[in-house]
Amino acid sequence: MKAEGAMPVDRQPVDNDPELLGLPVAQRSDSNASRTPVIEARELTKVFTGSKSIFRRNVDDIRAVTKVSLHVDPGSVLGLAGESGCGKSVTAEMLAKLQEPTSGSISYRGEDITHVGGARLSTFRRKVGMVFQSPFDSMNPRWKIADAISEPLRIHKVGDRSERRSAVMEMLERVGLRPAEYYIERYPHELSGGELQRAAVARALILGPDLVIADEPTTMLDVSVRAGILNLLKRMRDEENLAMLFISHDLTTLSYLCDRVAIMYLGRVVEMGPAAGVLGERLHPYTNALAAAVPLEDPDLIRPPVPIIGDLSSASATTQGCAFAPRCPAGGRVCEEEAPELLEVREGHYVACHLHDDSKVVKQ
Amino acid sequence: MTRDDMLRAILRDKMAVLGILIFAVFIFAAIFGSGLAPYDPQEMTRSASGSVAALEPPSLAHPFGTTNLGRDVFSQVLLGARTALTIGFIAAVVGVTIATILGLLAGYFGGWVDNLVTRAVEFSYTIPAEPLAVIILAVLGPSFTTVILAISVLAWRQPTRVVRNQVLTLRNRQFLKAARVSGASHTRILVQHIFPLTLPVSLVFFPVEFGSAIIAESVISFLGFGDPTSTSWGVILRRSFQEGALQSAWWWTFSAGTAITLATAALYFSVRPLEEVVNPRLRSRR
Numbered sequence: 001m002k003a004e005g006a007m008p009v010d011r012q013p014v015d016n017d018p019e020l021l022g023l024p025v026a027q028r029s030d031s032n033a034s035r036t037p038v039i040e041a042r043e044l045t046k047v048f049t050g051s052k053s054i055f056r057r058n059v060d061d062i063r064a065v066t067k068v069s070l071h072v073d074p075g076s077v078l079g080l081a082g083e084s085g086c087g088k089s090v091t092a093e094m095l096a097k098l099q100e101p102t103s104g105s106i107s108y109r110g111e112d113i114t115h116v117g118g119a120r121l122s123t124f125r126r127k128v129g130m131v132f133q134s135p136f137d138s139m140n141p142r143w144k145i146a147d148a149i150s151e152p153l154r155i156h157k158v159g160d161r162s163e164r165r166s167a168v169m170e171m172l173e174r175v176g177l178r179p180a181e182y183y184i185e186r187y188p189h190e191l192s193g194g195e196l197q198r199a200a201v202a203r204a205l206i207l208g209p210d211l212v213i214a215d216e217p218t219t220m221l222d223v224s225v226r227a228g229i230l231n232l233l234k235r236m237r238d239e240e241n242l243a244m245l246f247i248s249h250d251l252t253t254l255s256y257l258c259d260r261v262a263i264m265y266l267g268r269v270v271e272m273g274p275a276a277g278v279l280g281e282r283l284h285p286y287t288n289a290l291a292a293a294v295p296l297e298d299p300d301l302i303r304p305p306v307p308i309i310g311d312l313s314s315a316s317a318t319t320q321g322c323a324f325a326p327r328c329p330a331g332g333r334v335c336e337e338e339a340p341e342l343l344e345v346r347e348g349h350y351v352a353c354h355l356h357d358d359s360k361v362v363k364q
Numbered sequence: 365m366t367r368d369d370m371l372r373a374i375l376r377d378k379m380a381v382l383g384i385l386i387f388a389v390f391i392f393a394a395i396f397g398s399g400l401a402p403y404d405p406q407e408m409t410r411s412a413s414g415s416v417a418a419l420e421p422p423s424l425a426h427p428f429g430t431t432n433l434g435r436d437v438f439s440q441v442l443l444g445a446r447t448a449l450t451i452g453f454i455a456a457v458v459g460v461t462i463a464t465i466l467g468l469l470a471g472y473f474g475g476w477v478d479n480l481v482t483r484a485v486e487f488s489y490t491i492p493a494e495p496l497a498v499i500i501l502a503v504l505g506p507s508f509t510t511v512i513l514a515i516s517v518l519a520w521r522q523p524t525r526v527v528r529n530q531v532l533t534l535r536n537r538q539f540l541k542a543a544r545v546s547g548a549s550h551t552r553i554l555v556q557h558i559f560p561l562t563l564p565v566s567l568v569f570f571p572v573e574f575g576s577a578i579i580a581e582s583v584i585s586f587l588g589f590g591d592p593t594s595t596s597w598g599v600i601l602r603r604s605f606q607e608g609a610l611q612s613a614w615w616w617t618f619s620a621g622t623a624i625t626l627a628t629a630a631l632y633f634s635v636r637p638l639e640e641v642v643n644p645r646l647r648s649r650r
């Protein structure tokens with residue numbers, strides 16, 4: 001194995017010592033945590049360019065994400081919610097540097113990484129882990145679980161074969177795949193969805209990241225298994241002081257795990273702020289409608305439905321007004337004419353809605 | 365599909381096992397043919413009376429009979445196996461290797477790479493294979509190498525398309541995204557993740573291209589554009605045709621023709637169950 005930095009001779013090598021593997025040791029104290037966000041997006045926009053050709057049917061541009069600005073603070077969890085197709089995953093993939101933004105910028109710990117490549121991108125990759133939606137598709141079907149989990153270590157040339165193996169063993173134990181000796185030899189098809197998702201979490205954490213992006217990690221799991229994964233992510237956040245971007249369309253999940261929540265509709269952030277504030281006050285009519293769709297624990301409790309009218313507008317349409325206006329129960333004329341800005345209405349609580357803009361009159 | 369799955373699929377299919385057994389005989393003949401052949405294929409054999417043993421029907425001395433010049437057809441067919449299998453093997457390796465590389469690149473990178481490869485495949489389908497081979501040999505002159513070149517110049521087009529399509533089904537899989545988030549390079553993703561998953565497709569095409577190459581070599585030799593110094597099944601057919609042996613000496617034509625048919629049929633039979641695994645639409649309802 002190539003030199004990984006000289007091993008201190010006066011120290012007894014311990015198998016699971018993360019420092020020995022060249023893994024960064026997570027800072028467990030908040031005292032010196034700076035105010036700089038771990039990751040910050042400024043006016044992130046993604047347009048999928050359509051084709052205009054005389055040979056084919058014209059395809060309009062799709063505005064998947066429009067001017068999304070958000071940030072994740074060290075050790076905190078930002079929840080991103082919205083219905084299917086609202087741009088949650090595209091936002092996540094841009095932040096994970098899987099897709100290039102059309103415009104806008106991304107910075108990691110204050111450093112602009114929008115267009116980095118090479119060694120600096122590699123450094124960023126080491127610090128960011130990702131958990132995907134489908135547990136059954138997140139591992140190469142031909143690879144043993146252990147090989148999938150240790151792949152990031154091999155890519156970044158961390159440790160030698162036996163060190164990597166013990167790192168994988170330790171990680172398997174930590175994500176609750178015990179006994180590790182059993183799981184280390186398994187192939188993906190031999191595991192259940194919950195077990196696979198735990199393995200995916202293990203892979204995301206093996207390099208000791210300080211940001212984890214979780215794209216609907218519990219959506220495809222049975223309800224009984226969901227809580228296990230959520231608790232695992234919560235425990236990992238506490239133990240590693242992880243920052244996390246957690247995507248879900250399930251508000252209950254978000255309220256359980258997140259410090260702050262951003263609600264997206266048709267590629268825009270419509271409401272963002274502290275989880276309790278956003279999910280409690282529900283200032284935006286869309287947030288309110290989403291919350292009304294959450295099943296209640298008490299079957300006898302009757303709750304008036306919050307109607308949203310019509311269908312999701314097309315992402316290719318260029319509306320000049322509020323994107324939610326066609327479906328909004330409270331909308332007025334100004335909503336169809338003018339797009340609302342994201343305004344801070346309480347301390348740290350932002351809403352893009354004319355109802356909460358004192359300078360606008362929605363209805364007489 | 366793992367290697368075990370492939371093996372099991374083959375062993376379940378009786379025709380596949382038969383195909384492999386028949387082809388094993390041809391491989392044996394190709395390797396040891398020169399030692400096993402009772403005569404030199406160019407030798408003018410003589411009968412007990414001392415005259416040239418021309419156009420003799422099959423007998424113990426000449427199992428496949430003799431040619432108009434008294435040459436032993438059995439020895440010629442035996443030595444022809446080496447030519448057919450060598451050229452077929454090399455052409456299949458060249459064709460499938462090029463196809464795998466082009467298919468991987470086109471499917472994975474998309475964009476202009478894909479456009480270029482796809483257009484090249486489409487263009488190559490407009491070219492008739494045998495006339496192109498004849499032109500290449502006419503320009504470069506017939507030899508072992510140029511015959512292989514002429515055959516494999518189009519052998520990549522079908523597998524390229526299929527490998528590319530297979531890659532397209534893989535490229536948006538989550539485990540590839542996971543690998544990229546972990547920092548895997550494109551090369552790493554292609555070599556370690558995608559290639560092993562498309563390998564079965566390439567392996568299925570290997571025998572298919574092998575068989576096509578054997579037929580192509582025979583056609584080229586039969587038409588007289590092959591290497592004139594080689595002992596080939598196509599050359600045997602050409603001589604027998606020129607001598608009008610179809611009417612007078614059936615064994616001469618029959619033995620070389622049977623060799624070509626058996627060898628290619630054996631290859632196709634052996635790969636049939638794999639094709640069914642790769643392309644479920646071929647599966648017969650059982």
